[in-house]
Amino acid sequence: MSRSFKPVLEKTQKTSVNVNFLKRLIIFPDAATWTPSPQKGVERLTLDLFGDERVKTTYFARFAPGSALPRHVHDGGEEIFVMEGGFQDENGSHGAGEYLRDPRGSTHTPTSAEGCLLFVKLGCFAPGDEERVKIDSASGEWRKAPEGFAIQPLHHFAGVTTFLVRLDPGAILTRMIHPHGEEAVVLAGACKDDEGSYAKGSWIRDPGGHPQSLISPGGCTLFVKTGHIAAAAAEAAQPVAG
Structure with a gap:
């Protein structure tokens, strides 16, 4: 190597x-x-x-x-x-x-x-x-909810959960963001919330613990990981030995 x-x-x-994991962060790869x-x-x-x-x-x-x-x-x-x-x-x-x-x-x-x-x-x-x-998520099982979205689980270990979320066109997903934070990538389509709009490829990292209404007028698919941001914040805040 x-x-x-x-x-x-x-x-x-x-x-x-x-490394400020206590602050919401959005990155748009095209920009x-x-x-x-x-x-x-x-x-x-x-x-x-x-x-x-x-x-x-x-x-x-x-x-x-x-x-x-x-x-x-x-x-x-x-x-x-x-x-x-x-x-x-x-x-x-x-x-x-x-x-x-x-x-x-x-x-x-x-x-x-x-x-x-x-x-x-x-x-x-x-x-x-x-x-x-x-x-292979293309052939994975989706768990549908009556509110107009579906979830495909990918992994869970030690309180950290990874999954896909698919919102139908016009769906509104109202929820409480995980108290230990989450991050998401927009894989397809687009969505928006009270703080902005997110096109395909957008990355969102949120410290969590607050309500959110996620809206997708045309439908979208998200990669989501929850429960790990608080631990990352604590580790990043530790002094570096040297």
């Missing part, structure tokens, strides 16, 4: 990005600056990053057709949702709509013949969470 690739992974890292990686054709948009001995980070990764990353290890585990296109590694081919969890210590060599857009979280696995997960 090349030295220049290490900052992308979970090695010692003093830099922090968007943000993407950073090229040392590997030609691969770009990254960091959403948050913190940690010392083991980095925890959330980002979008964009692979041009034919691009690849060298083999690397994920000391703290890796969580991926394939938003567009697809990639290949030692575990097979992973197309749009696939959800992956590779536990701590896992390695792979991702390549993308067609190009892809990924939502990635590194270093997010709790102790004891060692199961490898691979779910």
Whole structure:
């Protein structure tokens, strides 16, 4: 593994990005600056990053057709949702709509013949969470609710839940955001709430504990993760040893 690739992974890292987890944060990828990686054709948009001995980070990764990353290890585990296109590694081919969890210590060599857009979280696995997960959400089971939305569960461990939400056109989802916070990515369509409008690709991180009415005039699908922001806030606030 090349030295220049290490900052992308979970090695010692003093830099922090968007670590005020007590504040609601919205990032629109079309309006943000993407950073090229040392590997030609691969770009990254960091959403948050913190940690010392083991980095925890959330980002979008964009692979041009034919691009690849060298083999690397994920000391703290890796969580991926394939938003567009697809990639290949030692575990097979992973197309749009696939959800992956590779536990701590896992390695792979991702390549993308067609190009892809990924939502990635590194270093997010709790102790004891060692199961490898691979779910094709395109063929997954949706649990419908009479209010005009449906949920597809993806993962749950130690109070942290990951799932997809699909809102029908015109649906209004009124709820209390998880008291320990949530983050969401708009995978398809668009939605809005009292604080703004969110097109496809938008990333929302909310500290939680307040009511929200989410409206989707044309319908939308969201990737949602709840119950983890409060712990991240506490960890990010710890002084860095050095």
